[in-house]
Amino acid sequence: LSPGCYDSMLHFFRASSWSLEEIRKRWFSAVRLYAPLYREGNYHVLVGDGVKQSKEGRRMPGVKKLFQESENSAKPEYIHGHMFGGLGILAGSVRNWACIPLSIRLHDGLQAAMEWKGASVSEASHVVQMVEDAYRAALTFGNSLLLLDRYFLTVPALEKLKSLNGSGDVHMEIVTKAKKSCTAFERPGPRKPGRGRPAKKGAAVHLKELFASRGGQFQKTEIELYGKRESIRYYCIDLLWGQKLYQELRFVLVEMNGVQGILASTSLELDPLSIIRLYSYRFRIECTFRELKQQIGAFCYHFWSKYMPKLSYYQKKGEPTPMERVEGEKPRQKVLEAVRAIEMHMALSCIAMGILQSLSICFIGKVSSSQIRYQRTPSQGRVSEATLMYYFRKHFFRLLAQKPELYITRIIQRLQEKSEEQWDFLAS
Template sequence: MNSVLFFLTIDQSMLKLMNEILCAFRACFTRTAAFQWFVVIVVGLMVRSDHLGVTSIVRDLSLDPRHYESMIHFFRSSAWSLESLRLAWQEAVRRFAPLLYVRGQVVLVGDGMKQAKEGRQMPGVKKLHQESENVSKGEYIFGHLFGAIGILAGTPNKWFCLPLFMNLQDGVKAIFGWTGHSKERQASHVVQMIEQAFVSARTFGGALLLLDRYFLSIPALQRLAEGDRAGDGRLQIVTKAKMNAVAYERPEPKKPGRGRPPKKGKTLKLAELFQSRTTDFQTAAVTIYGKEETVSFLCLDLLWGQGLYQELRFVLVRHGDRLSILVSTDLTLEAAEIIALYGYRFKIECTFREMSK
């Protein structure tokens, strides 16, 4: 009944678009039967009324129960690969989705989700620390750590996050070591997120990646620099810094005489600049969470990272009583653009949380 109501509520143009998108995946399958099951499963996931796995698809599409085992075998079929499906999906998104572009680059969003699991012996389950100010959440849980990459699409009135990829990124390193997988799958969660973003950036021709403050780390910036040197694609990140972050001014010119030139200048505690440089703050109207808000900000290009000393653009933002420190590796972005971009991050939380269940 649900499937009948679904198809009655969509018009012919929508059916034509769905058919065109699904046909774009035909080249990913070496056998026709596997592709046909793929179409059945995708449509079943669209119309299902609950989240009980393959059983939901069989019930809501009114399929013969004997097809249950055939559908289960599809997921372990050698007629297709996950990587080919992922690349085909990204190409379909590039062709059909109304994407948000900032300075000619798409906007990717990434995040990590910790999903609690009761089965201690499940593959990939490990003890995870939860960093949250919510006292109702346990400090430690046993569960899975997922990493996800999405892309912003829609209209200026309503942007939403379209998922591109999600996988387990912790607790499975030993398994991948046994099976001879590449070192990329055995890297840290932070580095894996940058790796996945580079794959998407190659498809879309360049991207800005929005991440939370957990991902502002030296390994992430080093992998970003390695990808740029190797020609993996144009990728820049916009993230957030902790309030106790420390940065450095540019070093002064080397004085005559022996000794190496200095790598950094004066040390700055960024949180103190909200008080010591109040007169330097500027005011601007910026769209945040879909609404136009007036914020005051201070934009500074400083060095960051003990031993790395990479130049980043810091934007100190005062929005009412809230203080934030935003960071961008792209030094050409204006402060107002960085503030507006980070305002889109709330779009990913609900989307990725539902995907990880």
């Protein structure tokens, strides 16, 4: 595109001619129809996680002070930025995985705009919103398993899951990790005669103590995890969990190379080894986040509004946030346009990355990394996203010329015949 197209491209992200929700639905449908999705029995496998992106823009809506839970010492403890909830779906096979991104939405920092006209902001927590996003995707893909990190195992998340499963024909289960300090409960014993309400729970069980107290009941086996054959010890037990909820969960205690972990599943039908294997696939969404940052530049947006009050990095507790200080209908609408622009940028980035990953999986065995000359170490199995991007940048127009009947080819050829003024006008 000519440099004059830049302004109209920016206008596209804030335009009212498109529906973000409709674009997401179309993307879900396209992934279901054309992507080589992985299935675990009768379930598709969704993967969810949060991602925080630091932003220095002081007039960007949704920016707030965030705590970094990452164990990476290169990251600061606190940042100012955006909190996203990312959702993907597993595609490919065990040795050629990809987590195709479905949606990345702002999950925090916008609560002050809930009462604004035209705003669609959830008052739910990040954990609950992740369950809602996953179930919304499951309505397109069918019955699904949702893989989540350990901080998603909360009572509100399980209550929301139970409510959603009871409201529709689609069923979703969660596989996650529990904290080492997790306490569960045995089933209550037979009801004793006499007055009073029946007990909802039995004796408390401190799960980390089971590694020692029931060490003799652990089973030994070998299983493929993270591409390697590993020897593990595991023990499975069904217990009640959640204060005042007391939902029965399947807990799997795992020990591998001296490292202990506790996995949890809302499904009591999944066998322990499947739970262990499924949770090992969760890291793929973090690989997708990395590729989105490094290859697509998905988090390099800088949409802001002059109507946003300037963010103070030294804001005191109790002081109103910049979003709370926005007054008037027009300023609020302009701020919401900036929010829509951010989410639209993320949605298009998900689509771009998903197309690359789907093509990479579909051409396994047909094209190798060594056939695409690029100064990069060849990857085993499928061609990497970076290599595919290099190839398409170099050969995109040559490939289009071979298919003159394609609609996209005709659009580009028609625009190339126009003057520069009309190019600028039609760019968006």
